[in-house]
Amino acid sequence: AQSVSQHNHHVILSEAASLELGCNYSYGGTVNLFWYVQYPGQHLQLLLKYFSGDPLVKGIKGFEAEFIKSKFSFNLRKPSVQWSDTAEYFCAVPFTGGGNKLTFGTGTQLKVEL
């Protein structure tokens, strides 16, 4: 069965530091990959998605992710984080059983300090 794992559960960075959050998936079919963000007290919003084509995907707010098929990875990156990036970040992959179901990773809590 497909699954997704996020290695970093809690990350603390200073403003302007670079960010990389890990996401690995196990999935044998056509790969669609998503990163969602949940700001404190808010709902999930899509950061970026990969369906096909260029493996380097640009998202909102300066985020990007690279799909590396050989490593089954889709790590999220940002060159310089801001305090406002403090949030929970979720990687997600689709369910092969249909129904447009997404399986979410356990999330990574990012705290950016001033």
Added chain:
Amino acid sequence: DTAVSQTPKYLVTQMGNDKSIKCEQNLGHDTMYWYKQDSKKFLKIMFSYNNKELIINETVPNRFSPKSPDKAHLNLHINSLELGDSAVYFCASSLGTSGIVNEQFFGPGTRLTVL
């Protein structure tokens, strides 16, 4: 112009009670979902409806009963509430295109506290 809305935002109730959470989307999507997010932020799908028909039903106690009167609404009714039901419940919607997993748009969540 809210895309996916849920009511209520907060729900505090006693064990054993029955409660409902409502969800509406104005995006013209044909697929809607209910997710449960526990205290550790783990997000798990509960149900999915496509054009008012149930297509995903995860291992959820039958005390939880979704109802979709039309494709813009997906309500969640919970009977005999238990302490373990305390969580944040998110509604979401997407275009249900066969073979393609589309972006899901989430509602603001309903924080349910069972005392």
